[in-house]
Amino acid sequence: MEKILEEVLNSNRKYTNYGQVAGYIPELKKAKRDDLGICVIDKDNNIYKAGNWDTKFTIQSVSKIVVLAMALMDNDWQYVFSKVGKEPSGDPFNSIMKLETNDTKKPSNPMINAGAIVTTSLIKGASLEEKEERMLKFFRKLAKNDNLGINYDVYKSEKMTGDRNRAMAYLLRNDGFIQGDVEELLDLYFKQCSIEVDTLDLARIGVNLASYGVDIETGERIIDEKVSRIVKTFMVTCGMYDASGEFAIKVGIPAKSGVGGGILASVPNTMGIGVYGPALDKKGNSIAGIKILEELSQKLELNIF
Structure with a gap:
């Protein structure tokens, strides 16, 4: 082989x-x-x-499949799919357009950035720290690698340049698809993407x-x-x-x-x-x-x- x-x-x-x-x-x-x-x-x-x-x-973005699995195991599926769709978008992964032009304004699927921000928001935890800990623990278990961690240089770079994701997240909160502190959610999302x-x-x-x-x-x-x-x-x-x-x-x-x-x-x-x-x-x-x-x-x- x-x-x-x-x-x-x-x-x-x-x-x-x-x-x-x-x-x-x-x-x-x-x-x-x-x-x-x-x-x-x-x-x-x-x-x-x-x-x-x-x-x-x-x-x-490979992280999106792991976080989707978490969201589906943490929540009722009907609730998850009331927040994010199940269909291909046909648009680039970082497109914002359909958040405005779709009848529902719901992200098309969990594999594009807007949909992934929604599924990240559905991870259970009483605090940002607890959600991050649960997320890392799940990644490590699936990969059988207790040393998996966040590359903080990439995380800071993403956070500093992530205005497009930031715009999506505020639109999503405005339309009721996510709740809570947008910057806190984005912090978790950027860390998720920065796992090494x-x-x-x-x-x-x-x-x-x-x-x-x-x-x-x-x-x-x-x-x-x-x-x-x-x-x-x-x-x-x-x-x-x-x-x-x-x-x-x-x-x-x-x-x-x-x-x-x-x-x-x-x-x-x-x-x-x-x-x-x-x-x-x-x-x-x-x-x-x-x-x-x-x-x-x-x-x-x-x-x-």
Whole structure:
């Protein structure tokens, strides 16, 4: 398997030349454009890795699937989906437009920034500190990594430049989709996006989703089975931003990307995959990462459709 991963990495490395690292968050500019890594964990807990698999990067929007699972386990589902929709938006992940033009003004889904801000607001906790502690504990459990933490340089950079997210959050509070202190909520959201991971962490979260929320090592249920199905469904329909349809056709694997360069993929009953490649395409997805997953899906016949 590792030989296959090396081959797939090498055959798609050229695509890093066609992308750019995220520039709108200053700290993310420090990433090396030609870095490329992958980790695969199969259902038998075999771990395979290649390239820059252990390079640390911030999870960014990949965090949305974990926080969605938390929100659905913390709240009645009907209540969650009264606050955020279930449909692809067809717009960039940071678009504000439909918060004004939709009849309901409700965010289209939990995978775009507006929807993710809503799901973050639904995490239970008596204080910001308690919510942050619960969130980190859940991430660490899913990744089986007690050392997962927040990159505070990235967090401060996001907080300083996050005016677009700030505008969304105030619109959402104005229309009743979130309550409470907007700045406190955004603080939690920026910290959520700034959790530092590597491809092994993503692959571990991915394989736990692939096993429908059951830890493949211990047999412990971490995520409710129905919740894991909902999360993977959103990954298919909305996980790759406004390129999700094309990705579903070409790759056919539930996946979620982030502008830090990470992609988490989860092949039901088969494996979890973590990919890192900070050179992004115009839609905010890892340009070489997508190509790697496309080739890997073909070689290993992973397409769920």
